Amino acid sequence: MASTWSAIAQPTDLIASNFATGETNWFAIAENRIVNRASLPISDPNLQVVDIYDYDRDGRSDLLWNDRRDNSLYFSTNGQRIHLHTLNDLNWQIQRIGDFDRDHDRDILWRNQSTGQIALWQLNGMQTESGQILATVDRGWKIADVQDYDNDGDLDLLWRHDRSGENVFWQMNGAMIERGFAIASVPDPTWKMIGSGDFNGDQKFDLFWRHERSGQIVIWQMNGMSIEQGTSLSIAVDSSWQVKGIHDYNQDGTDDILWQHVQSGMIQYWEMERSQPQRSTFPTTFNNWQIQSFKQSEFTAKIPTYNPNSGYGIVNAGIAVAAAIGQAPFAQVQNTSWAVDMMNVPEVWARGYTGQGITIAVIDSGIDLTHSDLRSNLWTNSREIAGNGIDDDRNGFVDDIHGWNFSLNNNDVSPSSAHGTAVSGIITAARNNFGITGVAYNSNLMPIRVTNAQDNWNGNLANAIRYAVDNGAKVINLSLWWADSPQLRDALAYAASRNVITVTAALNEGSSQPSYPARYATQFGIVVGAVDRDRRFSPFSNRSGADPQMRYVLAPGRDIETTIPGNTYQSGWWGTSMATPYISGVVALMLSANPNLTHDQVRQILIESTTDAIV
Incomplete structure (x- = not known):
């Protein structure tokens, strides 16, 4: 396996961190197997890779880092570190990275978690060419997905309101909002829009929904920005499995779904045929590795989300104690009482930490x-x-x-x-x-x-x-x-x-x-x-x-x-x-x-x- 990166990263590639050693690796994936692997130079836990892409067009992939202490962005390229910008205001969080203005350069879409402002940085290689505020949106609205839904070459935004369940498209014209319109609402907030992909081979993006509590899966087959059909799958997936990637991993013309078990690290992908999954085990073990990112053109940085009302949210003891010792989140155990169950405390007791x-x-x-x-x-x-x-x-x-x-x-x-x-x-x-x-x-x-x-x-x-x-x-x-x-x-x-x-x-x-x-x-x-x-x-x-x-x-x-x-x-x-x-x-x-x-x-x-x- 390679110790440095030299190839162009593909949308199927994965970034993963090792629970035991803290090491972070880039895994190049082709035909459902690892074909290359590079160790990334991460020693500071405050630094996080948010993209791998050939920003300077030299035929080699570069790393884009985020320093979570002051919201600085840096590039690593050919052994050098290049500073892009420092925001200082931690309310600004990366939502997506992609080519919004069709100039073949990456751009960065930001959201201010305090004010609701949406901003776009248009990049020219490794420099910021321009930055603009696109709109200010009520904080109840969250960006659920970014894709070229209408196949016009522009990335469009799908919004979901986390209380009302409303879903709205922004049809984009480059970096400009052309129009917005609503599609069907899903009032139950425990339904989460996980991602999108072409699951039926019609070269159109479909929406992948998952119910947080029951694990039920529903796919909306889309015709552009209209819902053509909703398909409820017969499989309910336990909450210990998380979606880590949606891409055509087996290169058969339809997108597949990559899952990882949060406790064991086991990998599994669903080969999709006409929006129906065929389970298949990933032929490479990822024990002790936690996958961080996928499809970097639409990557959402995994930074803790701050809300000016409720702060960072409800603490999960099973995750916190596991992180304290560099392990995967602990396996779920039988319920005891509602308060400690909500915080996953019995999972910690089961490991002997009391x-x-x-x-x-x-x-x-x-x-x-x-x-x-x-x-x-x-x-x-x-x-x-x-x-x-x-x-x-x-x-x-x-x-x-x-x-x-x-x-x-x-x-x-x-x-x-x-x-x-x-x-x-x-x-x-x-x-x-x-x-x-x-x-x-x-x-x-x-x-x-x-x-x-x-x-x-x-x-x-x-x-x-x-x-x-x-x-x-x-x-x-x-x-x-x-x-x-x-x-x-x-x-x-x-x-x-x-x-x-x-x-x-x-x-x-x-x-x-x-x-x-x-x-x-x-x-x-x-x-x-x-x-x-x-x-x-x-x-x-x-x-x-x-x-x-x-x-x-x-x-x-x-x-x-x-x-x-x-x-x-x-x-x-x-x-x-x-x-x-x-x-x-x-x-x-x-x-x-x-x-x-x-x-x-x-x-x-x-x-x-x-x-x-x-x-």
């Missing part, structure tokens, strides 16, 4: 230290002798056996309200065949109280954060609001500098952005909003805001059952305070799998593990 060795500080109203679901996981300061009135470990706190009260300045962390006990149970309730089971049920719970006897939240939060960091906490749960101050910001920065992850509630005011201290999640830690059991974004949640640097994710935050004082349980809890401990638990699972993760790595992995909520 939060062991990780201490989570819950800075709140105190907890019930005698609760049967919590007492076995309490953090204990082993350097302190209980009850002797001496600061044995010389950390400035006398007899802090199980944490500290930063309101009353003593070691009383018993609850002033049920809030802290409820939060703690979601994180670390024991798996003991009664009550509930916490997300990280083998982690250690460090209680830190910031309330007085009247349940007034008046303790020194900045000092409480520093105490947690200095005494070994790796995760800090902050299901609270607090007034901003330089001391608070410095404490959050201190935690981040020590690779301690602060997880903070967005709060429940229905505002356009998180409250403090969650608002600091543009720099430090994670902020959490809430969804219900139907994956709907909860209207009480403060929104994520316009800045995609805000590391805002979602977790269950309605109809929650959890622990309360008095060694009992209560259902019906709601709020971002309840969503936040789910994410704290997932972070503990990640760190129990890989204790060497940095603050920045945890934040990035979490947003890359997300799936969309219904907003």
